[in-house]
Amino acid sequence: MGLSAQLSAVRSPNGTASKRPHPRPSRGLQTKLRRLVPARVLPVLRAADTAATLRLYRPSHLSTWYRDWTDSSTSTLPGVDRRRYVAELLGWLKRAHDATVGGGVAAYYSFAEGWSAGYPETTGYIIVTCLEAAVRLGDPDLRARARRFADWELGVQMPVGAWQSGLVTATPVPAVFNTGQVIQGLLAAYRAFGRIRYLEAAARGAHWLTAQQDADGAWRRHTYRDFPNSYSTRVAWPLIDLAEVTGESEFRESAVKYLEWASRWQDESGWLGRCSLEPEEPALTHTLAYAMEGFLESGLLLREERWVRVAQKTAEALLHRYEVRRHLAGSYAQGWRGDHSYACLTGCAQVALVWCRLSQLTGDARYLNAALKLNDFVTSCIDLDTASREIRGAVKGSHPIWGHYMRFRFPSWAVKFTVDSLLREEDALKALEDRP
Amino acid sequence: MTIVVLAGHPDSPYARRALRAINASGVRGVHVVAATWKRGARDLTGLVRKHGLRLPWVGAKWVTRAMVRPLTGIAPWRMRMTTLAAEVAAQGGRFVAVDDANDESCRDILRRWNVDLLVLAGAPIMREPVLAVPRIGTLNAHQGALPRFRGMNVIEWAVFERSAPSVTVHFVDAGIDTGDVVASEVIDVRPGDTLEAVRARAIERQVDLLARTVRSACSGTLPRIRQLATDGRQYYVMHQRIRAITDRRLSEIRARRPVRVH
Numbered sequence: 001m002g003l004s005a006q007l008s009a010v011r012s013p014n015g016t017a018s019k020r021p022h023p024r025p026s027r028g029l030q031t032k033l034r035r036l037v038p039a040r041v042l043p044v045l046r047a048a049d050t051a052a053t054l055r056l057y058r059p060s061h062l063s064t065w066y067r068d069w070t071d072s073s074t075s076t077l078p079g080v081d082r083r084r085y086v087a088e089l090l091g092w093l094k095r096a097h098d099a100t101v102g103g104g105v106a107a108y109y110s111f112a113e114g115w116s117a118g119y120p121e122t123t124g125y126i127i128v129t130c131l132e133a134a135v136r137l138g139d140p141d142l143r144a145r146a147r148r149f150a151d152w153e154l155g156v157q158m159p160v161g162a163w164q165s166g167l168v169t170a171t172p173v174p175a176v177f178n179t180g181q182v183i184q185g186l187l188a189a190y191r192a193f194g195r196i197r198y199l200e201a202a203a204r205g206a207h208w209l210t211a212q213q214d215a216d217g218a219w220r221r222h223t224y225r226d227f228p229n230s231y232s233t234r235v236a237w238p239l240i241d242l243a244e245v246t247g248e249s250e251f252r253e254s255a256v257k258y259l260e261w262a263s264r265w266q267d268e269s270g271w272l273g274r275c276s277l278e279p280e281e282p283a284l285t286h287t288l289a290y291a292m293e294g295f296l297e298s299g300l301l302l303r304e305e306r307w308v309r310v311a312q313k314t315a316e317a318l319l320h321r322y323e324v325r326r327h328l329a330g331s332y333a334q335g336w337r338g339d340h341s342y343a344c345l346t347g348c349a350q351v352a353l354v355w356c357r358l359s360q361l362t363g364d365a366r367y368l369n370a371a372l373k374l375n376d377f378v379t380s381c382i383d384l385d386t387a388s389r390e391i392r393g394a395v396k397g398s399h400p401i402w403g404h405y406m407r408f409r410f411p412s413w414a415v416k417f418t419v420d421s422l423l424r425e426e427d428a429l430k431a432l433e434d435r436p
Numbered sequence: 437m438t439i440v441v442l443a444g445h446p447d448s449p450y451a452r453r454a455l456r457a458i459n460a461s462g463v464r465g466v467h468v469v470a471a472t473w474k475r476g477a478r479d480l481t482g483l484v485r486k487h488g489l490r491l492p493w494v495g496a497k498w499v500t501r502a503m504v505r506p507l508t509g510i511a512p513w514r515m516r517m518t519t520l521a522a523e524v525a526a527q528g529g530r531f532v533a534v535d536d537a538n539d540e541s542c543r544d545i546l547r548r549w550n551v552d553l554l555v556l557a558g559a560p561i562m563r564e565p566v567l568a569v570p571r572i573g574t575l576n577a578h579q580g581a582l583p584r585f586r587g588m589n590v591i592e593w594a595v596f597e598r599s600a601p602s603v604t605v606h607f608v609d610a611g612i613d614t615g616d617v618v619a620s621e622v623i624d625v626r627p628g629d630t631l632e633a634v635r636a637r638a639i640e641r642q643v644d645l646l647a648r649t650v651r652s653a654c655s656g657t658l659p660r661i662r663q664l665a666t667d668g669r670q671y672y673v674m675h676q677r678i679r680a681i682t683d684r685r686l687s688e689i690r691a692r693r694p695v696r697v698h
Contacts, residue, residue, distance in 0.1 A: 070488035323672035365596065365678060372675040433681055 054111040054408055060388030061111050067383075068400035082422050085379050088393030089419045090133055090142065093126065095389055096412045097145055103152035107167055108397070109390045111408040117169040120156050122413040123149050124163070124182030129416045131192050136423065143192070150189035153182050154201050161204035162222070176212060176219045179205045180235030187241055199245065206242050209235065210254040217261030230262040230274040231287040233294025240301045252302075259298055262291070263310050270317030271336060282333035284405060285347025288314065292354045300361075308361070315354050319370050322351075328374065330404055342403025345395050348378050349417040356424040360431050368428045375425055378418055437552045437654050439463065440570075443470040443520060444558030446533050450639070451557035452520050454577075457647035458555075459527050463654055467529040468520060469545060471537040471559065538563045546570065553653055555646065556608060564610050572658075573615075574608040575649060577642035579635070581620060582606055583668035586613035591623070591635050593671045595689060596682040601625065601634055603642040605649045607660065612670060616660035618649050625689050631682065 037045070056062045096106040096115070104118025105126050127146045134142035158164060162174030163182045183202045190198040212221050218228040219235070236255035243252035265273035275283035275291050292311040299307030321336060322328045328348050329338025352371040359368035381399045386392050395414035397406020406414075439458070443451030451468065458466055487494045524531040530549075534542045537559050546554065546569040554574040556562065567574050580590030581602035594601045601623040607615035623638050652658055674682070 066488075070485050320670070366669070366671060369672065369675050369678050372677055373673075376675075429677060432678075 056111075058388075060386050060391045063386065064383065064391060064396075064401060068402070071400070082375075082379070082426065084384070085382060085393075086133070086419055086422050087137070088382070088384055089395070089415050089422075090130075090137075090139070090393075092393035092410075093130070093412065093415055093419075094141070094145065096415075097149075102168060103155070104149065104168060105412045108406065108409040108411040109394060110410075111401075115390070117167040118152070118156075119167055119412065120153060120163045121165075121175070121178035121181045122411075122416065124153060124178075124185035126412065126416045127153075127185035128188040129419050131188050132423065133419060146189060147193055150186055150193070150195075150198055153186060154197060157182075157201055157205070161208035163205065165224070174208070174222050175224075176209060176222045177224075177229075177232055177235055179209055180232065180238050183209075183242060184238035187238060187245065190245070202238075202242055203246055203248070206239055206248075206251050209239065210250055213254055213258065217257035217259075219258065225278055227277070227279055228274065229276070229287070230265045230272055231290040231294070233259060233262050233298060234290045235294070236262075237294045237297045237301070240298050244301065255298060256302070259295065259307055263295070263307070266310055266313065269336060270313040270315075271332075271334060272314055273334065276331075282331040282337075282339060284331045285318075285328055285344045285351055286405065287347075288318070288332065289347050289350030289354055293350065296354060296357060311354065312358060312362075315351075315358055315367070318351055319355065319367065322370055322374065326373075330398060339404070342398045342400060342405070343377070344403070344405040345378050345381055345397065345399055346405070346411060346414040346417055348374050349395070349414065349421045352378070353417060353421040353424050356421065356428040359428045360424075363432075363435060365432055368425070368432060371421070371425055371428070375418075375421055378421070382418075438467070438549055439465075439553045439555065439650060439654075440467045440469055440546060440549065440551045441555045441557050442537055442559040442562075443468055444560070446470040446472060447520055448558045450643075452523060453639070453643050454555065454557040454646060455520070455523060455527070457643045458650050461647040461651040463647075463651055465528040466524070467549060468524045468531050469537070469542060470520065470531070470533045471542075472533050472535055538566055542566060543569055553650065555650060561612070562608060567608060567610070572653060575605060575618065575646065575653075576608045576613075576615075577646040578604045578606060578613050579638045579642060580604065580613075580671075581622075582613055582617050583663040585671060586668050587671040589674040590671055591638050592631055592674045592679060592682050595625075595631065595634070595686050596674075596678065598685060598689065601638060603638055603645055605642070605645050606663075611665055614663060614665050616662055618658050618660065619645055621645055625686070629686065631679070631686060634686070 051057070054061060054065070056065060093105060096109070097104070099115035100106050100118040102118055104120060104123040107116040107119035107122065109115055127149045130142045130146040130149070133139065134146065153163070156163065156168055158172055158174055160174055162179045164170065164172035165175035165178050166173075183205045186198040186202040186205075189195070190202070209219075212219055214220055219232055220226055220228045223229060223232070236258045239251045239255040243249060243255070265275070267273070272283070272288060272291050275287050277284070277287065292314050295307045296311035299305065299309075299311065317336065318328065321338065325338070325340065327340055328343055328351060329340045330342040330344040330347070331339045333339075352374040355367040355371035355374070359365060359371065378395065381396055382393065383391055384393065391410065393415070394410035395418050397409045397411050397414060398404060401408055441451055441455055441458070448470065451470070455466060455468065484491055521531040532545055534545065536542065543566055546566065550571075551569060552571045554570040556574060556576040562574065578590070579601075580586065580594060581599070582604045584599070585594055591601045602620055603623065604620040605618045606613065607618065609615040621641055623634060623641055625634060649658065
């Protein structure tokens with residue numbers, strides 16, 4: 001794929017489609033040059049312009065691009081401990097926090113734009129990861145940062161109780177999915193620090209969520225492009241969790257109503273309809289994994305096996321496809337038609353996470369077996385040797401980096417889910433070894 | 437009776453072993469169809485993308501090899517008669533190489549030869565059009581007890597699940613290891629065994645069982661035990677970390693199982 005084509009479209013932080021205007025002024029110059037220079041030279045000029053836009057003159061950018069172009073990403077070396085990956089990933093998350101001016105964790109590091117502003121949605125669920133990693137690794141800095149993230153979330157909560165979509169620098173528009181993720185983070189912060197303010201803010205957010213829900217259980221307003229999606233099971237999960245803590249049954253009822261609605265979109269093959277960001281678009285493995293995780297964790301909290309089975313059905317379908325092809329597509333269309341031109345690394349980490357959980361639950365080692373391989377793949381795409389602070393320990397949106405999802409960017413949520421997955425992998429392996 | 441062995445590639449050691457075992461059981465004149473090796477990157481861009489900065493080094497190796505081969509008297513692989521082909525000719529059979537075991541040319545050859553029994557020896561997953569050609573059917577030896585252990589690395593998975601490793605000969609249908617079972621045998625686990633040793637013994641046994649089944653097919657009808665697609669589980673290539681756990685479990689099995697002395 002040519003460099004120009006590689007940059008032809010980019011994705012906004014939560015993966016939603018957006019055409020980004022070219023950030024460099026050389027377009028106008030190109031138009032003028034087009035009249036002056038022979039047609040043969042134009043592709044060279046375009047490639048040079050794209051290379052400049054992507055700042056490929058930086059050795060770290062160039063080497064990342066080159067590694068993907070030659071497909072020479074090293075497979076995970078047996079000698080490289082998973083703990084080293086976890087440490088490097090968390091180190092990157094800390095740098096993504098330090099890079100933001102107003103607080104929160106940067107949404108991504110981009111070849112073209114550098115560090116982004118803070119992103120309320122993912123900062124929310126990164127709190128959960130930081131708190132867990134702080135306990136496991138005995139890192140007080142992570143715990144302190146988690147607290148700062150939670151405080152920052154309180155500061156950016158909208159007067160209606162919701163959290164906004166997109167970056168904190170964007171015009172605030174309340175968003176259902178984003179609110180759900182922040183609630184999860186605040187709940188974890190409340191459990192860790194015992195501050196009632198976190199719980200109150202989460203409850204305000206949850207009240208706003210229940211008010212937005214339609215009678216049939218779907219969320220249609222304040223969703224991306226007002227498209228009622230089936231991956232907001234990851235909103236239902238924190239709602240159920242919050243109901244356990246606050247005792248407000250309204251939250252649980254709302255979540256169950258949504259789960260009923262979302263499960264209707266699953267067919268016999270495990271395919272989950274409406275799991276894409278937009279109608280008629282294929283579902284990213286990222287959003288499919290959101291849906292699975294939501295069903296699974298909701299089922300566990302509610303102690304209702306039927307929701308676990310919904311997650312398991314989709315997880316099995318993905319497992320078979322992954323094992324046969326030895327590659328998880330970046331996205332799947334109805335009938336499980338996969339786009340194998342790229343891998344969505346966030347989705348890979350999330351799917352591996354779900355498989356680890358299922359392995360722990362069912363005792364079926366095939367899930368963990370596949371998760372180990374998928375985590376090997378994700379870690380093989382992480383550069384631990386570069387001196388670049390922005391790229392060392394970062395996880396690309398796509399592999400290759402010009403893939404459809406988060407093109408030429410390293411999203412913070414990819415790092416979060418990779419850490420979660422590697423930690424869960426360790427638990428699942430231990431459970432398997434201890435099994436009589 | 438026309439019997440054809442479908443080999444994974446023209447020099448498949450497994451196909452050679454299967455052929456020798458079939459011959460040893462008294463069945464001769466077996467033909468072999470072999471799928472050819474897949475070629476890698478074809479153009480310069482593909483080569484650059486595949487090898488990156490190592491391309492000059494890889495290229496130098498190719499050139500050296502091409503120069504050395506004529507000196508040592510070894511012709512390029514396309515020209516030379518493989519050991520498998522020589523063995524097929526020696527026992528009175530015909531040897532043909534095809535591009536793809538599932539393509540039209542392979543089907544044509546099998547039809548022309550009026551094949552009664554097709555025996556898979558390291559062949560890829562076969563599609564229905566080829567499977568429909570042999571009169572009796574297509575046989576495959578599988579390293580696992582069917583229907584419980586389907587798919588890949590099932591010797592290892594059986595040990596992991598603390599089950600007896602086995603081999604099964606079955607008819608091939610459109611599914612993965614879902615065809616009717618013909619015969620099966622349990623593999624011994626002996627003191628000091630590693631997974632590799634158990635696997636090697638499984639290959640010996642499966643080749644032997646396959647040869648005996650082919651002989652039975654020549655002398656009469658084969659038993660067919662139906663298995664349901666919903667029975668059992670499909671397993672996939674085992675990750676090295678699960679394999680490490682399996683290694684430990686193998687020593688537990690050895691400790692528990694009574695040893696059979698041969």
